[in-house]
Amino acid sequence: MALTNTYTRKTVLLIIIAACIKLAVSPFLELGNDEVYYWTYAIRPDWNYFDHPPMVGLLIRFTTFNLNWVSELSIRLGSVLCAAISTWFIFKTGKLISNERVGWYSALLYTASIYTTFIAGFFILPDSPQMPFYTAALYVMVYIIQKRNEVNSWSTWLVLGLLIGLAALCKVHGLFLWVGFGLFILIKRRDWLQNPRVYVAGILSLLCLLPVLYWNIQNDFITYKFHSGRVTHSGLDIESFGRELLGELAYQNPIVYVLIIIAIISFLRGSLRFRQSRIKVWIFSMSIPMLFVFWGVALRNPTLPHWSGPAFIPLFFLAALWLDKNTKRLMPISIGIAFGFIISALIAATALVKLAPRNFGSQAKENYGEYCPTLDLSGWKDFSISFDSLHKKDIDEKIMTPNTPIITNKWFPGAHIEFYVARPLKMNVIGMGELTDLHQFVWLNKDRPKLNTNQDAYLIVPSNLPVDVLEAYSKWFREVEKPIIIDQIRSGAVVRYFYVYRMRGYRG
Numbered sequence: 285m286a287l288t289n290t291y292t293r294k295t296v297l298l299i300i301i302a303a304c305i306k307l308a309v310s311p312f313l314e315l316g317n318d319e320v321y322y323w324t325y326a327i328r329p330d331w332n333y334f335d336h337p338p339m340v341g342l343l344i345r346f347t348t349f350n351l352n353w354v355s356e357l358s359i360r361l362g363s364v365l366c367a368a369i370s371t372w373f374i375f376k377t378g379k380l381i382s383n384e385r386v387g388w389y390s391a392l393l394y395t396a397s398i399y400t401t402f403i404a405g406f407f408i409l410p411d412s413p414q415m416p417f418y419t420a421a422l423y424v425m426v427y428i429i430q431k432r433n434e435v436n437s438w439s440t441w442l443v444l445g446l447l448i449g450l451a452a453l454c455k456v457h458g459l460f461l462w463v464g465f466g467l468f469i470l471i472k473r474r475d476w477l478q479n480p481r482v483y484v485a486g487i488l489s490l491l492c493l494l495p496v497l498y499w500n501i502q503n504d505f506i507t508y509k510f511h512s513g514r515v516t517h518s519g520l521d522i523e524s525f526g527r528e529l530l531g532e533l534a535y536q537n538p539i540v541y542v543l544i545i546i547a548i549i550s551f552l553r554g555s556l557r558f559r560q561s562r563i564k565v566w567i568f569s570m571s572i573p574m575l576f577v578f579w580g581v582a583l584r585n586p587t588l589p590h591w592s593g594p595a596f597i598p599l600f601f602l603a604a605l606w607l608d609k610n611t612k613r614l615m616p617i618s619i620g621i622a623f624g625f626i627i628s629a630l631i632a633a634t635a636l637v638k639l640a641p642r643n644f645g646s647q648a649k650e651n652y653g654e655y656c657p658t659l660d661l662s663g664w665k666d667f668s669i670s671f672d673s674l675h676k677k678d679i680d681e682k683i684m685t686p687n688t689p690i691i692t693n694k695w696f697p698g699a700h701i702e703f704y705v706a707r708p709l710k711m712n713v714i715g716m717g718e719l720t721d722l723h724q725f726v727w728l729n730k731d732r733p734k735l736n737t738n739q740d741a742y743l744i745v746p747s748n749l750p751v752d753v754l755e756a757y758s759k760w761f762r763e764v765e766k767p768i769i770i771d772q773i774r775s776g777a778v779v780r781y782f783y784v785y786r787m788r789g790y791r792g
Contacts, residue, residue, distance in 0.1 A: 449492025531589025
């Protein structure tokens with residue numbers, strides 16, 4: 285395709301620049317808690333997992349060439365590629381809604397959003413593979429709405445059903461796409477309810493979820509029993525609701541968030557008009573249901589702001605339409621400020637993770653560094669080198685054997701230990717504890733040698749994730765030796781301690 289149009293060329297350049305920046309940063313930041321956990325999906329492919337559908341594990345398998353090229357860069361590569369594809373669909377959708385400049389502004393907003401460009405577009409999360417399917421589904425919806433003949437096209441509706449099904453196969457809340465589009469149909473296109481293509485497309489989406497259903501039947505629907513327990517608390521929790529709103533402000537980029545609010549106010553005042561009223565109904569239909577659901581959950585339960593992240597994507601088009609009405613600049617000043625904010629935040633965060641001479645969590649010895657976010661992305665590579673030296677010394681002195689496993693009672697720090705310690709040293713990590721703490725490690729245990737009676741093991745406890753070792757493990761081991769302490773040093777200062785215990789005599 286010849287890129288002859290200015291906005292098309294600029295969008296392609298925007299995608300390339302954003303991808304290059306993220307790929308350049310990837311090797312400098314170690315994988316976070318969630319990222320190393322989703323690595324455990326990739327090492328044991330399954331139809332579904334305790335926490336999420338399988339797509340994120342498959343994406344990691346793909347970008348690591350079936351686990352033959354494993355690094356922070358290769359694992360995050362899929363997220364970066366998915367963000368690039370998603371940005372293109374956002375541009376095409378904005379263009380279809382109004383014009384190419386609206387498409388360009390939409391792509392700028394998508395790239396300036398911290399959720400879409402970093403949380404889902406840099407870190408490897410279930411949101412990462414979901415975004416191309418999600419944004420492509422939005423594009424197909426607008427295509428059906430804007431091009432009247434497409435409502436009678438079997439292929440277009442089947443593509444939409446497949447895209448929504450695949451989005452849900454990444455993260456089940458992809459089904460909100462049908463909720464929003466269904467609301468639009470009820471408000472503006474009730475005659476479509478007589479169109480069999482709508483129902484066939486919906487059935488196709490559900491068929492995509494058969495692997496999830498199959499796995500849950502095999503595992504007594506444990507996923508939904510666990511997650512339903514997280515959203516059934518009683519009583520109002522205003523603090524949780526406040527955190528959700530502030531989190532959405534931060535995750536969307538405060539400048540982008542303010543632009544969305546300004547666009548909504550302008551629309552409510554009647555100064556932002558649409559050539560087709562159906563588009564304004566579609567935008568709000570695709571956003572409001574998900575926002576209301578997660579706001580409702582947040583009123584009673586702790587939430588994570590990225591859960592509602594996709595709800596803001598349709599609102600990017602509203603903000604883009606407002607920008608198109610109020611400026612003709614290639615790079616609006618507000619978007620330039622938003623990019624300045626996100627670049628400054630990236631530089632500052634990277635500097636803190638790599639160079640900060642202190643942690644930003646607890647300073648107490650017993651839980652030193654707890655709640656410090658920089659420790660999730662640093663220190664594990666150096667610790668692995670130190671632990672390797674300790675393990676080899678233990679083998680040489682016949683204190684421990686070469687096949688000694690590492691035990692953990694929680695998926696965090698178990699996943700970090702799995703990726704940064706056990707994987708390069710070719711050791712096994714064995715989960716010991718409750719399913720609700722171990723998550724995927726319960727299934728990993730099925731493929732690994734079980735501890736034998738009287739066998740010894742290592743236990744690694746980072747100070748920022750404290751555990752009462754005697755209470756947690758004395759029922760399984762006859763003796764817990766005094767720990768060896770390995771410091772995490774950053775810019776000459778100790779920011780975390782790693783306690784390495786030798787656990788003696790598994791009781792069996």
